[in-house]
Amino acid sequence: MTTVLVAGATGSLGSLIVKNLLARGAHVRALVRRPSTDQSAAHPNLTLCVGDLADGSDALQRHVDGVEVVVSAVQGGPEVIIDGQRELLRAAERGGVQRMIPSDFSVNLFGYGYGINVLSDLRRVFADAFATSTVARTSVAIGAFPEYFLGPVHEVLDPAAGTFSVWGDGTRPIDITTIPDTAAFTAAIALDPKTANREVHVVGQQLTMLELHDEIETVSGRRWELVRRGTLDDLRAEIVRRQFTASSVVEYVALQYQVAMFDGTASLRDVRNADYPDVTPTPVATYLAEWNFRDKCREVYPRNFS
Ligand SMILES: NC(=O)c1ccc[n+]([C@@H]2O[C@H](COP(=O)([O-])OP(=O)(O)OC[C@H]3O[C@@H](n4cnc5c(N)ncnc54)[C@H](OP(=O)(O)O)[C@@H]3O)[C@@H](O)[C@H]2O)c1
Incomplete structure (x- = not known):
């Protein structure tokens, strides 16, 4: 039975990767910074490992000894994505780990170069660490x-204005995969040794922004005014403008993802869903139907509903 260490096991994605791995019969070591009673009451094949990537490779070593695959679903800035994951990789090398899935889970970030997206750059820098590693890298891209x-x-x-905004003409298909589907694919890929030294692209659904707008109108039962915000060059200019004034990358990084999604450089290629026939991704319409627009909008846009 394969033993997998999951870093970021308390996160939105990491916690579901743990569940999916257990469902597939793997032994899972969940790296957590703060253990909770909830987690310790869990599954016979689940071991909690208390640790922080900032503890360094010596401290992480005991958690990876005997592990075949490391999956990282951590989130953070360069201290986590570059420095922290490097410590985990060093520990994995010493522990004889065969493969590591880094915390990418993004658009096809290797489809574009440095300087396009500040968060992709962190992941590209970390990917370079595998060039001299004994651990094989498997990157998972999902859109x-x-x-x-x-x-x-x-x-x-x-939701307050009742608008759906689009940059560009909205006709190029984009890649969308829910967090639960990403976790299901990732567990399958973690247990698939053929994925060593590969970037594996899997997807929930590919559809254009105009199709997404129509699906949202159908499922929500209300009109969402389509707002055309400008061309892709206008979008690039808006990103540069915000970079001068932003107090945080959050103010422009989503637009950096969008420009690469809408110009096609971040589009998934060679999609491998067929390699994982037991993962049935959720169509966007089904996801949206379960989304319950009014409650969900109230939850994710609290200021608009206060
Ligand atoms: N494609 C997309 O649209 C999209 C959108 C969002 C996220 N993502 C990607 O999905 C991945 C997971 O994101 P998420 O939303 O699931 O993140 P999340 O919910 O914020 O979870 C982050 C996890 O990382 C852990 N962590 C952070 N720093 C750590 C450290 N120094 N040592 C050990 N653990 C640490 C956190 O632990 P604590 O619980 O202790 O804080 C938590 O378990 C990331 O790569 C993210 O970029 C993709």
Whole structure:
């Protein structure tokens, strides 16, 4: 039975990766910074490992000894994505780990170069660490999580104004995969040794922004005014403008993802869903139907509903 260590096991994605791995019969070591009674009451094949990537490779070593695959679903800035994951990789090398899935779970970020997206750059820098590693890298690309893409940071939906905004002509298909589907694919990929030294692209559904707008109108039963915010060059200019004034990358990074999604450089290629026939991704319409627009908008856009 394969033993997998999951870093970021308390996160939105990592916690579901743990569940999916257990469902597939793997032994799972969940790296957590603060253990809770909830987690310790869990599954016979689940071991809690208390640790922080900031503890360094010596401290992480005991958690990876005997592990075949490391999956990282951590989130953070360079101290986590570059420095912290490097410590985990060093520990994995010493522990004889065969493969590591880094915390990418993004658009096809290797489809574009440095300087396009500040968060992708962190992941590209970490990917370079595998060039001299004994641990094989498996990167998982899934496109955008609808849970985030339809949230306030992306500025696509504005429930108070009743608008759906699009940059460009909205006719190029984009890649959308829910967090639960990403977790299901990732567990399958973690247990698939053929994925060593590969970037594996899997997807929930590919559809254009105009199709997404129509699906949202159908499922929500209300009109969402389509707002055309400008061309992709206008979008690039808006990103540069915000970079001068922003107090945080959150103010422009979503637009950096969008420009690469809408110009096609971040589009998934060679999609491998057929390699994982037991994962049935959720169509966007089904996801949206379960989304319960009014309650969800109230939850993710609290200011608009206060
Ligand atoms: N494609 C998309 O649209 C999209 C959208 C969002 C996220 N993502 C990606 O999905 C991945 C997971 O994101 P998420 O939303 O699931 O993140 P999340 O819910 O914020 O969870 C982050 C996890 O990382 C852990 N962590 C952070 N720093 C750590 C450290 N120094 N040592 C050990 N653990 C640490 C956190 O532990 P604590 O619980 O202790 O804080 C938590 O378990 C990331 O790569 C993110 O970029 C993709």
